[in-house]
Amino acid sequence: MKIGFIGVGHMARSIALAITDVKDSTLLLCNRTIQKAIDLQKKIQNSKVSSFEEVIQESDIVFLGVKPIDLFPVLDQIKELKTHALFISMVAGISIEQMQERLDVPYIRILPNTPVAVKKGLTLYRCSEDVTPTQKETFLNLMKGSGEVTEVEEKDINxxxxxxxxxxxxxxxxxxxxxxxxxxxxxxxxxxxxxxxxxxxxxxxxxxxxxxxxxxxxxxxxxxxxxxxxxxxxxxxxxxxxxxxxxxxxxxxxxxxx
Ligand SMILES: NC(=O)c1ccc[n+]([C@@H]2O[C@H](COP(=O)([O-])OP(=O)(O)OC[C@H]3O[C@@H](n4cnc5c(N)ncnc54)[C@H](OP(=O)(O)O)[C@@H]3O)[C@@H](O)[C@H]2O)c1
Missing domain, CATH: 1.10.3730.10 (ProC C-terminal domain-like)
Known part of the structure; x- marks a missing residue:
């Protein structure tokens, strides 16, 4: 399985480090300032620094780890490419509905916290209606190494x-x-x-x-x-x-x- 990252800042980096135990997976790392992706790649054996296009076109799952202000430009950029991925957005304050209005793909919205870095995180999540049971199971499996994961309703997440x-x-x-x-x-x-x-x-x-x-x-x-x-x-x-x-x-x- 290929797991991509668009943005490997503080939060996404912690998640990437927490999910490295997953068998037979490769992490594709993309960051605007490439040095951050290079530094992270050195810490994760089964990972490589990738272009935006490669992450979107090749990954089965893509974590979106950018700041809220950067999310919509990223979604617009994805729209121009072919993708079969499930998107996992960790961006605070932007709902699945808002994202689907911009780019209609399956999403899991997550709100992790920094203790994810030491595998003691508490991550809230919610799935869009088009996320399949298999995709949800894969996501839960992936997040196992990060701590606890709890499903919440959209109205409560903020x-x-x-x-x-x-x-x-x-x-x-x-x-x-x-x-x-x-x-x-x-x-x-x-x-x-x-x-x-x-x-x-x-x-x-x-x-x-x-x-x-x-x-x-x-x-x-x-x-x-x-x-x-x-x-x-x-x-x-x-x-x-x-x-x-x-x-x-x-x-x-x-x-x-x-
Ligand atoms: N920090 C937390 O505790 C926390 C908790 C829950 C949710 N979140 C959410 O997590 C997201 C990230 O927060 P953060 O604190 O990790 O911020 P951050 O450290 O600034 O990370 C954001 C990263 O996204 C990269 N980026 C921006 N546009 C990009 C693009 N087009 N392509 C590739 N990479 C791009 C940035 O690259 P540069 O290096 O060039 O700036 C930066 O490394 C936010 O949306 C926030 O709401 C954070």
Whole structure:
């Protein structure tokens, strides 16, 4: 099977690295700045750097990994070529209907997240009506190495993906803020290690526990202890309102990406 990539930026590169376990497949890599495709090719044994035309004409499956602003020009370019491929678009904010209006081919729309790179991703997906059961099965097989894959309805995708695809950015900013704060108070080294180990353990506990994250959070705050002093600062600084504004801003942008 030939699996093509149009665009191998941050997200598509992670997916390409996650699906390399698939037997008897060749990855055809195309990127506007060719060096990115060359660098990725060196990391994936069964891959080659390919032209746009080669990817579209020869692949059975094509991942579209370009930014939203580049998607329609890419679809117009595909229209000029012969293709038998199933197209998998990871482009945020552009629905299957919008893509099919421009180029009428079968699509699976996916919203992956960056943990795909370490095979712990959570990818939302939705199929167009003309995707066959065999194509869907092939897609699910391909994505196995990337983590979890969940089918969602179109009406929900722009909102759920705020929490699954965009929130890794929010979380990483919070992690960095914690590290910076530790350093500011005088921690000389290992701040990053301490914070990342803490996050790892906290999430493992949250996943295993039957208690809600809020209950688990409250359990750390002994009455009159030191933790509650810090938590109170976060609440006084409108933590919930701030996060709610972030989610709303990303969601609204998802709804008017083009
Ligand atoms: N990052 C995430 O966490 C995330 C999560 C979910 C979905 N997404 C979606 O994934 C897509 C890519 O995001 P990203 O963060 O990976 O962006 P990115 O790093 O900028 O990657 C986009 C890539 O597409 C290439 N490209 C643009 N036009 C092309 C063309 N005509 N032919 C071949 N390659 C072309 C770009 O090449 P150049 O090197 O020349 O710029 C670039 O390498 C976006 O649509 C985004 O909505 C991202």
């Amino acid at each position: 909102l759920i993906s705020v929490l699954t695809s965009s929130a890794p950015a929010y979380l990483n900013y919070f992690i960095d803020a914690l590290i910076q704060a530790g350093v500011k108070e005088g921690l000389k080294e290992d701040a990053t290690y301490y914070v990342l180990k803490m996050i790892d353990g906290t999430i493992a506990l949250d996943l295993e526990s039957e208690k809600s994250p809020l209950t688990l959070g409250k359990e750390v705050c002994s009455p009159k202890g030191s933790t509650i002093e810090g938590v109170q600062q976060l609440l006084d600084s409108n933590l919930y309102e701030m996060v709610s504004k972030a989610v709303r801003a990303t969601y609204q942008k998802n709804n008017k990406m083009i």
